Amino acid sequence: MKFTVLHKDKNSSARTGIFATAHGEIKTPVFMPVGTGATVKAIHQRELAEDLDARIILGNTYHLYLRPGMEILEKAGGLHRFMNWSRAILTDSGGYQVFSLSAMRKLTSEGALFSSHIDGSKHMFTPENIVDIQRCIGADIIMALDECAPFPCDHRAAAKSIELTHQWLARGFERFSGTKPAYGHEQSFFPIVQGSVHPDLREASAKEIWKYPADGYAIGGLSVGEPEAIMYEIVKIVTDILPVEKPRYLMGVGTPVNLLESISLGVDMFDCVMPTRNGRNGMLFTRHGILNMRNNKWKDDFSPVDTDGTCFADHSYSKAYLRHLFISGEILGAQIASLHNLSFYLWLMSEARKQIEEGNFAEWKAVMVKQLARRL
RNA sequence: UCCUCAGUAGCUCAGUUGGUUAGAGCAUCUGGCUGUUAACCAGAGGGUCCUAAGUUCGAGUCUUAGCUGAGGAG
Numbered sequence: 001m002k003f004t005v006l007h008k009d010k011n012s013s014a015r016t017g018i019f020a021t022a023h024g025e026i027k028t029p030v031f032m033p034v035g036t037g038a039t040v041k042a043i044h045q046r047e048l049a050e051d052l053d054a055r056i057i058l059g060n061t062y063h064l065y066l067r068p069g070m071e072i073l074e075k076a077g078g079l080h081r082f083m084n085w086s087r088a089i090l091t092d093s094g095g096y097q098v099f100s101l102s103a104m105r106k107l108t109s110e111g112a113l114f115s116s117h118i119d120g121s122k123h124m125f126t127p128e129n130i131v132d133i134q135r136c137i138g139a140d141i142i143m144a145l146d147e148c149a150p151f152p153c154d155h156r157a158a159a160k161s162i163e164l165t166h167q168w169l170a171r172g173f174e175r176f177s178g179t180k181p182a183y184g185h186e187q188s189f190f191p192i193v194q195g196s197v198h199p200d201l202r203e204a205s206a207k208e209i210w211k212y213p214a215d216g217y218a219i220g221g222l223s224v225g226e227p228e229a230i231m232y233e234i235v236k237i238v239t240d241i242l243p244v245e246k247p248r249y250l251m252g253v254g255t256p257v258n259l260l261e262s263i264s265l266g267v268d269m270f271d272c273v274m275p276t277r278n279g280r281n282g283m284l285f286t287r288h289g290i291l292n293m294r295n296n297k298w299k300d301d302f303s304p305v306d307t308d309g310t311c312f313a314d315h316s317y318s319k320a321y322l323r324h325l326f327i328s329g330e331i332l333g334a335q336i337a338s339l340h341n342l343s344f345y346l347w348l349m350s351e352a353r354k355q356i357e358e359g360n361f362a363e364w365k366a367v368m369v370k371q372l373a374r375r376l
Numbered sequence: 377u378c379c380u381c382a383g384u385a386g387c388u389c390a391g392u393u394g395g396u397u398a399g400a401g402c403a404u405c406u407g408g409c410u411g412u413u414a415a416c417c418a419g420a421g422g423g424u425c426c427u428a429a430g431u432u433c434g435a436g437u438c439u440u441a442g443c444u445g446a447g448g449a450g
Contacts, residue, residue, distance in 0.1 A: 036412050058411075096411045104413090117413040148411075192411090223410045252411035273412045280415045281408090296405065326415095327404095334415050 001140070001188045001215045003028075003247045011362045013239060013266030016353045019216075019247055021140045022185035023080065023088040026055045028247060028268040029352055031259065031345045032090060034276060036060040037067065038083045041276050042331075042338040045084055051311050052342050055087055056140070058271045061133050062094035062101075065123070066116050070136050078138025078183045090141035090271075091134045094125055095192065095220065096252065099148035107147070107164070127172035131189070135182045143218065144172045146192040151225040158196035162205045165194045173212050188215035190249060193238050196221060197230050206241040216247040216269070223253045232261055239266035256285055256348055256372045260365045263352055275341030280334040282326045285344050289374030291319075293337065298323040305336065311343035 007016045019026040033040045033048065035057045040048060048054045059079055068082075076082035079089055097114070098105060104115040111126030127145045134142040146165045149158055169191050176189040191209035195201030209217060219238050222231045235250060242248050249269035250262050259270055275285065284291040286306050291298075298319040305322055306314040313336045325333030348368075355364040 032411095034412065041412080042415075060412080063412080090411095092411045094411095097413090099411090101413065143411080146411095218411085220411065225410095249411090254410045258410075270411095272410050273414090274410055277412065277414065277416080278409060281417090282415095283409080292407085294406085329415075331415065 001186060003215065003245065005245065007357045009264070009356050009361045010359065012264040014264045014352075014356050014361050015244075015266065015268070016356045017247065017268060019268075021056070021088045021188075023086060023140055024055055026088060027350075027353060029259070029263045029349050030056065030269050031349045032056050032058050032269065032271040033342050033345075034058045034271055034273045035083075037063045038079060040338075040342075042280060042334045043276070043342065047339055048085070048342075049087065051339065052346055054342070054346065057085065057087070057089055059089055059091045059137065059139065060094070060097075061091050061130055061137065061143075062097040062114070062125070064091070064137055065094075065133050066118055070133060073138075074136055074182075078136075080138055080183075088140040089138070090190075091137055091139035091143060092251070093130050093134070093143040093145045095143065095146035096148050098125075098146075099150060099224070102150075111145070111168075127168040128175040131172050131175040131179065135179055135187065138181075138183045138185070138187075140185070140187060141216070142176065142187055142189045144169050144189065144191050146194055146220055148221045148224065149194060149196045151196065153196040155198050155201070158194075158198050158201050161196070162194045162201055162208075165192065166205070166208050169209060169212065190214055190216045190218045192218040192220040192251070193242075194221045195234075197226050197234060199234070199237050202234050202237050203241060206238045210241065210243060214246070216249055217242050218249040218251050219267070220251045222250065223258070228258070228261075231258075232265065235262055235265045235267065256345070257369050259345075259348065260352065260368060260372075263356075264361070264365060275345045276338045279337035279339075279341040282333070282337065283341075284337055285341050285372075286376070287344070287348075287368070288371055289376045290372075291376045293319070293323050293326050293333070295323070305340060306344075309340060309343065310347045311339055313339050314343070 002020045003017055005015050005017045017028040019028055033054050040057055073082055098112050106113040111124055114123045130145040145168050147161050149161045181187045191212050191214055193205045193209055195205040239248055247268040250267045253270055254272050282294040284293055287308055301319040304315050305317050305319055322336055355361040
């Protein structure tokens with residue numbers, strides 16, 4: 001897969017680029033909607049392609065392995081065909097589940113032993129089989145198995161953790177290099193930087209993963225509870241080290257402000273559950289600030305959901321109607337809010353690209369950051 | 377007319393032999409959510425315990441009368 005940097009911002013590390021995959025071209029910076037279990041929750045594939053023009057979405061190895069399971073995905077001919085999505089897919093390795101489901105797993109030198117959250121059954125994930133599974137899913141981008149350290153994590157524990165992540169990376173890379181794509185199309189493998197909030201460990205980890213030739217590099221283990229200023233500091237340390245000619249993927253981040261700040265630090269790819277999860281829970285992101293659609297104040301506000309919104313739902317429905325849907329527990333509320341939020345996130349990325357190209361990124365970002373933080 | 381049962385938060389109801397500041401679910405309002413175990417989670421507001429009198433150190437709880445509702449008898 002080929003990544004080309006197109007424009008570099010003069011005043012920051014922000015850049016635009018284009019990432020060519022077997023399932024289409026992706027303009028960066030890009031936001032990847034999260035579709036953990038072969039669906040971006042509450043969003044139809046047709047909306048994803050036609051209304052949102054999403055070029056790449058995320059799947060999750062742990063969740064897909066448990067359900068529907070590899071036998072079904074293999075019979076289906078891979079995830080693209082199974083879910084009728086012909087554009088790119090990146091699969092998370094399950095490294096985050098090592099963290100978020102820590103109560104039901106055990107780490108060994110071999111890998112991570114999991115109890116399924118669905119039926120309690122035991123499963124072993126190793127750096128090798130997690131590559132095999134992602135090959136079988138047919139992901140365009142395969143993520144290495146890593147350990148996402150919790151916050152806080154002292155230096156000693158974080159040092160031990162990156163040691164494990166680096167060992168797993170070596171094994172995962174070897175498996176990736178020694179195997180072929182399952183369905184004929186090219187697949188890439190992204191290593192992941194860890195090291196918690198410790199600058200020296202992050203630096204060491206970034207230098208370590210750079211040793212492996214890859215189509216892109218990821219920054220993991222952030223936005224797990226640390227102050228945002230520290231997150232930016234760590235992102236900067238890492239992006240200053242990672243090769244400029246490869247895309248940098250900041251995993252799991254974040255708020256609209258997080259995205260703009262990280263873009264200026266040289267990040268190219270993002271994913272986050274926020275637009276979809278918060279949308280399902282009644283929260284809307286707009287260029288003028290955030291709204292809680294459950295609030296009583298919207299009950300007789302018949303203005304459009306978002307006057308400046310870019311998707312049809314923003315102009316087809318009123319705030320009063322959307323509030324009614326949430327208060328009533330109607331499923332359409334979650335659909336409209338998810339569509340709106342993803343539409344906003346993708347607009348924010350395309351606008352950032354435009355501003356970088358035109359050389360106005362810093363000024364535009366300063367204005368946006370103020371607006372985005374407002375509560376409407 | 378008589379008998380029985382019931383009356384506690386906006387709604388549906390708990391509330392032990394009388395014993396701290398009367399609770400729950402739902403509803404309402406307000407937060408939170410960052411590589412999804414989440415259409416989820418948390419917090420708050422909300423009370424003339426039908427009314428009045430009595431017994432008691434102390435009554436949502438016991439006694440009497442009344443009011444309202446449901447059912448039954450004639």
